[in-house]
Amino acid sequence: MPDTAPPAAALLNAIRAVVGDRGLLTDSADTAAYTEDWRHLYQGRTSAVIRPGTTQELSEVVRLCAASATPIVPQGGNNSMVGGAVPNENGAELILSTARLNRIRDLDPVDMTLTLEAGVTLKAAQTAAAEQNCLLPLSISSEGTAQIGGVLAVNAGGNNTVRYGNARDLVLGLEVVLPDGTIWNGLRRLRKDNTGYCLRQLFVGSEGTLGIITAAVLKLAPQPKEIAVALCGVASPEAALDLFTRFQAHDPASVNAFELMSGTGMSFVLRHIPGAVLPLEDESPFYVLVELATPRPNANLRHVLEHVLEQALAAGTVHDAVIAASEAQRAAIWKLREEHSEAQKREGASIKNDVSVPVSKVPAFIARATAACEALMPGIRVVPFGHMGDGNIHFNLEQPAGAGAAWFLARDHAIMDAVNEVVRAFDGSFSAEHGIGRLKPYMMPDWRGGAELALMQRIKAAIDPAGLMNPGKVLP
Ligand code: MLT
Ligand code: ZN
Numbered sequence: 001m002p003d004t005a006p007p008a009a010a011l012l013n014a015i016r017a018v019v020g021d022r023g024l025l026t027d028s029a030d031t032a033a034y035t036e037d038w039r040h041l042y043q044g045r046t047s048a049v050i051r052p053g054t055t056q057e058l059s060e061v062v063r064l065c066a067a068s069a070t071p072i073v074p075q076g077g078n079n080s081m082v083g084g085a086v087p088n089e090n091g092a093e094l095i096l097s098t099a100r101l102n103r104i105r106d107l108d109p110v111d112m113t114l115t116l117e118a119g120v121t122l123k124a125a126q127t128a129a130a131e132q133n134c135l136l137p138l139s140i141s142s143e144g145t146a147q148i149g150g151v152l153a154v155n156a157g158g159n160n161t162v163r164y165g166n167a168r169d170l171v172l173g174l175e176v177v178l179p180d181g182t183i184w185n186g187l188r189r190l191r192k193d194n195t196g197y198c199l200r201q202l203f204v205g206s207e208g209t210l211g212i213i214t215a216a217v218l219k220l221a222p223q224p225k226e227i228a229v230a231l232c233g234v235a236s237p238e239a240a241l242d243l244f245t246r247f248q249a250h251d252p253a254s255v256n257a258f259e260l261m262s263g264t265g266m267s268f269v270l271r272h273i274p275g276a277v278l279p280l281e282d283e284s285p286f287y288v289l290v291e292l293a294t295p296r297p298n299a300n301l302r303h304v305l306e307h308v309l310e311q312a313l314a315a316g317t318v319h320d321a322v323i324a325a326s327e328a329q330r331a332a333i334w335k336l337r338e339e340h341s342e343a344q345k346r347e348g349a350s351i352k353n354d355v356s357v358p359v360s361k362v363p364a365f366i367a368r369a370t371a372a373c374e375a376l377m378p379g380i381r382v383v384p385f386g387h388m389g390d391g392n393i394h395f396n397l398e399q400p401a402g403a404g405a406a407w408f409l410a411r412d413h414a415i416m417d418a419v420n421e422v423v424r425a426f427d428g429s430f431s432a433e434h435g436i437g438r439l440k441p442y443m444m445p446d447w448r449g450g451a452e453l454a455l456m457q458r459i460k461a462a463i464d465p466a467g468l469m470n471p472g473k474v475l476p
Helices: 009-019 028-035 055-067 122-131 148-153 199-203 237-250 263-272 301-314 327-338 340-347 359-376 405-409 412-425 441-448 451-463
Strands: 072-075 094-097 104-108 113-117 171-177 183-186 212-219 226-234 255-262 286-294 318-323 354-356 381-387 392-398
Touching: 009 055, 028 094, 055 094, 055 171, 055 183, 055 212, 072 148, 104 122, 113 122, 113 148, 122 148, 148 212, 171 199, 183 199, 226 237, 226 301, 226 327, 237 255, 237 286, 237 301, 237 359, 255 263, 255 327, 263 286, 263 340, 263 381, 263 392, 286 301, 286 327, 301 318, 340 381, 340 392, 354 412, 359 381, 359 392, 359 412, 412 441, 441 451
Parallel strands: 072 094
Antiparallel strands: 104 113, 113 212, 171 183, 171 212, 226 286, 226 318, 255 286, 255 381, 354 392, 381 392
């Protein structure tokens, strides 16, 4: 078991000798930003944040920690919604930040591959791909600060899953530092490579509990030649589903994103996010953001959008819609969606249920989960939004007006359990894209118990027998 005493000065000196002064933060004023999670749910402690500059340095640090049985919490952009990247409160865990591993090693526009280090932000990776006329087809609200290592460690999903799949679908190769400090170089960039167990997929989604991803080879896609975005007001999730099926029937290959928002969530964005403006005449109970894109020239996607929306307006599925006429308008519409989490945070405390159900069941799920939460806590504000096109709804709840944050958050298990009961009735998942982190390990026995959890525990014990990698995360 990991030692619970703070790491000895001798260990920190040995680490300093590897990473230098620049790579080691020990002052609590400097480490504070690394010990608290984005949602302010957890305030951990640590005696050091280590920021290695190379994979070799990182491996030597891990070897020193292994030799002294010191637990490590790997951290990228620290955007976890489930407390996956912060240490516990006992001060014994060291944070290992990938921020300085931030080089793009190679971009090959013929092979359509991008080889990059864990600390490159998703935004920087997208930009590098675009400069070579390629697309890195992964987009999440926190892409400005999210780092590739963390994105892969949680198998992030985001806005384009409906078309391109999740982060794991883009990974061709990985470089990983194992819990004993060994570097596994699996940076192959092959489209076909059936050579035994697929180890890279074991590390993707393992949330830093099996090793630390230090570099990756990602698959790129052709850059779109046209992108068209619309914001639509709809009466209900049923109407949103009807609109989705219309787009799928018309041209499924061009649907890049199909995002649902509620009137409550939109009102938070309009209230709290400077510059946010609703580009529709009237407010609506629900909204859909649909984005079409294609690498084909002269596809006239605007015409496709107009055509499908006209039919949906005539059928009463949509009551109002606006199509972005410029890049600035497109960005403004996306901002209304991407700022949902930030706006919700500014509104007050929130309980998040990052769940998925089959796409066809999204409306029924939202109706039943809403009724269950309102029965449990009258006045609770339901804020469902997210990636309707792939069935991933952020079924978030905001405290009743006038209720205290602490009072509300103390009831999080009761509320999450009530939502999960509905998720289960639709054969869904209690964790779609944010992972398990520190918030949800208690749910694992119920949802993944028996052979599945036992196998996960055996894998963990085989790769990290001392339990030093991100303790307390994922597994109960
Ligand atoms: C998003 O899609 O904006 C985030 O994953 C959702 C959240 O904050 O729950
Ligand atoms: Zn999301």
